[in-house]
Amino acid sequence: MGLDEGTVSWQELLDESISRLQEAGVEDALISARRIVEEASGFEGAELVLHFTEPATKRCVAHLDSMMARRMDGEPLQYVVGRWxxxxxxxxxxxxxxxxxxxxxxxxxxxxxxxxxxxxxxxxxxxxxxxxxxxxxxxxxxxxxxxxxxxxxxxxxxxxxxxxxxxxxxxxxxxxxxxxxxxxxxxxxxxxxxxxxxxxxxxxxxxxxxxxxxxxxxxxxxxxxxxxxxxxxxxxxxxxxxxxxxxxxxxxxxxxxxxxxxxxxxxxxxxxxxxxxxxxxxxxxxxxxxxxxxx
Ligand SMILES: C[S@@+](CC[C@H](N)C(=O)[O-])C[C@H]1O[C@@H](n2cnc3c(N)ncnc32)[C@H](O)[C@@H]1O
CATH class of the missing domain: 3.40.50.150 (Vaccinia Virus protein VP39)
Structure with missing residues (x-):
């Protein structure tokens, strides 16, 4: 991803994450992407929707990227997000x-x-x-x-x-x-x-x-x-x-x-x-x- 601060919204990141996980053959791509974006953004459930148009910081995108890499490698979602x-x-x-x-x-x-x-x-x-x-x-x-x-x-x-x-x-x-x-x-x-x-x-x-x-x-x-x-x-x-x-x-x-x-x-x-x-x-x-x- 490697996007600059303030250039990409949480909605775009969610859509992109779903596509990447689907391409990688991850079975629960939608659920995984959603949980990973929630974890990276700090917004859960309906709160995430309310902040969909907000730009993500560089730090949050880096966190998202590292979780995405682990999930695409097959690591269970629970370990990737670190809590359940x-x-x-x-x-x-x-x-x-x-x-x-x-x-x-x-x-x-x-x-x-x-x-x-x-x-x-x-x-x-x-x-x-x-x-x-x-x-x-x-x-x-x-x-x-x-x-x-x-x-x-x-x-x-x-x-x-x-x-x-x-x-x-x-x-x-x-x-x-x-x-x-x-x-x-x-x-x-x-x-x-x-x-x-x-x-x-x-x-x-x-x-x-x-x-x-x-x-x-x-x-x-x-x-x-x-x-x-x-x-x-x-x-x-x-x-x-x-x-x-x-x-x-x-x-x-x-x-x-x-x-x-x-x-x-x-x-x-x-x-x-x-x-x-x-x-x-x-x-x-x-x-x-x-x-x-x-x-
Ligand atoms: C099936 S896991 C259950 C973990 C947790 N109670 C749960 O329900 O999610 C079994 C647990 O028993 C522990 N365990 C295995 N052998 C053991 C032993 N001899 N004495 C005590 N705990 C043991 C494992 O380290 C593991 O945490």
Whole structure:
């Protein structure tokens, strides 16, 4: 592009960006161009339309150019713009973390519902990545105490940055590094009202779309031959960390839900319910420990 300051409007830049992305074969050229122009201009949604005729500064055009080059290279839009919305949060997202998925917003919702059964719930989000699930709980459930854990120090650096963005809720959040429950102090055993996790669950042999395989962190995705290497041990151990009538909320692939639900019952949970996401696909298991009124 390389246009001089004051010579080109945001409308022209948007049109040109759409054409460039289409020519480069980017699938969601319209959406990508729009988000990139929004990010470069600082105007979002209807605000951008109001400023369409304004000229872009040289600095903004340079920012736009660098984002366009990354998108045309195939990098996911979320990493290119560096932030993505998740429920009520605007999360920092980069290649150190998995991009939070829409179905995970529903999983976070189920964890929130489980937490709301208690007055001052203590909740842990294991393998938090951006912090999407745990920070949603902290933001949407007043009085909750939330722990975020991950094995990746890189991911936790992103979660920490997102924690700052939650304002007052941040005071109720603790971050710790380590493998699953090992990240937590032993004294916390038996004290969690909710354990929630979206662990890696992709089978070793499963083909991933190139954009996921080439750009997102492998350790956030793969979990052994059957994809159950993390799900089953988390379910087994969760029993020791939950209060009576506490809840385990686990995200997984549709064809893993039955096995995981049966495993939960086998290791001592009183109930294990499979939940479907908005597209109707079995997406999570919500299991409760004994001690509820129906036991
Ligand atoms: C599928 S991603 C989910 C990220 C985030 N919770 C979300 O829903 O967007 C799985 C996360 O688990 C973390 N992880 C992988 N192995 C782990 C382990 N052994 N202990 C703790 N976290 C682990 C990864 O670093 C990654 O952040």
């Amino acid at each position: 919305s998740f429920r009520m949060l605007d999360l920092l997202v980069d290649s150190r973390v998995l991009i939070p998925r829409p179905e995970t917003e529903e999983v976070a919702g189920w964890a929130i519902e489980e937490a709301q059964r208690f007055e001052t719930p203590t909740v842990v989000d294991l393998g938090t990545g951006t912090g999407a699930i745990g920070l949603s709980v902290a933001t949407e459930v007043e009085q909750s105490l939330v722990y975020l854990t991950d094995l990746s120090s890189d991911a936790l650096a992103v979660a920490r940055a997102n924690l700052i963005g939650t304002g007052r809720a941040a005071a109720r959040v603790t971050i710790s590094e380590g493998s699953w429950f090992n990240a937590l102090h032993q004294d916390l055993q038996g004290s969690f009202n909710v354990v929630v996790s979206n662990p890696p669950y992709v089978r070793e042999d499963d083909e991933l779309p190139a954009v996921v395989r080439d750009w997102e962190p492998g350790m956030a995705l793969r979990a052994g031959a059957d994809g159950l290497n993390d799900l089953l041990p988390i379910a087994t151990e969760a029993i020791d960390w939950l209060v009576p009538d506490g809840a385990l909320v686990l995200e997984m692939a549709p064809d893993q839900t039955q096995v995981v639900a049966e495993h939960c019952l086998a290791v001592g949970f009183a109930s294990a319910e499979v939940r479907a996401d908005l597209s109707g696909r079995a997406r999570a298991v919500v299991a409760r420990t004994p001690g509820g009124t129906t036991d």
